[in-house]
Amino acid sequence: MSLVRQFKNFRWDEVDLLAYKEGGPYRGVTRQILFEGVPELPSQWRYFEVEGGGHSTLERHEHLHNVLILRGRGRCLVDGLIYELNEHDLVHVPKLSWHQFRAAEDSPLGFLCLVADERDRPQLPTEADLIVLCKNKAVADFIRP
Ligand code: MN
Numbered sequence: 182m183s184l185v186r187q188f189k190n191f192r193w194d195e196v197d198l199l200a201y202k203e204g205g206p207y208r209g210v211t212r213q214i215l216f217e218g219v220p221e222l223p224s225q226w227r228y229f230e231v232e233g234g235g236h237s238t239l240e241r242h243e244h245l246h247n248v249l250i251l252r253g254r255g256r257c258l259v260d261g262l263i264y265e266l267n268e269h270d271l272v273h274v275p276k277l278s279w280h281q282f283r284a285a286e287d288s289p290l291g292f293l294c295l296v297a298d299e300r301d302r303p304q305l306p307t308e309a310d311l312i313v314l315c316k317n318k319a320v321a322d323f324i325r326p
Contacts, residue, residue: 191291209235218298230291231284236325239281244300246274252291255284263323
């Protein structure tokens with residue numbers, strides 16, 4: 182890997198454009214792995230891009246996310262609340278909080294996401310989880326399970 186990899190149009194030299202993930206309900210999301218973990222820094226730094234009208238998977242897990250919005254606009258659910266997102270906003274996703282990112286209809290939503298190398302698999306909501314989540318009308322209207 183080169184020490185410096187240049188950026189053009191939300192792609193980086195030597196970085197592959199990947200599918201978001203295997204399985205799980207999502208729409209219009211790509212993934213680029215910018216930095217892989219090494220023993221001295223056991224973390225992965227990814228760039229996800231959600232196309233206009235698309236969304237990430239509604240999920241939760243033990244591990245944390247630190248997110249920086251790099252492109253466009255959208256909204257997210259984090260821990261029971263819906264937030265507007267604009268370029269350069271920061272999002273912290275706590276342990277076991279339900280989260281989902283949605284791009285605006287007319288704009289992509291691109292974000293950097295930092296995760297630890299060692300992390301648990303995401304959990305998808307069960308029917309019982311969805312019943313609980315949907316008791317909040319704002320959350321019910323927002324989520325795309
Ligand atoms: Mn997640």
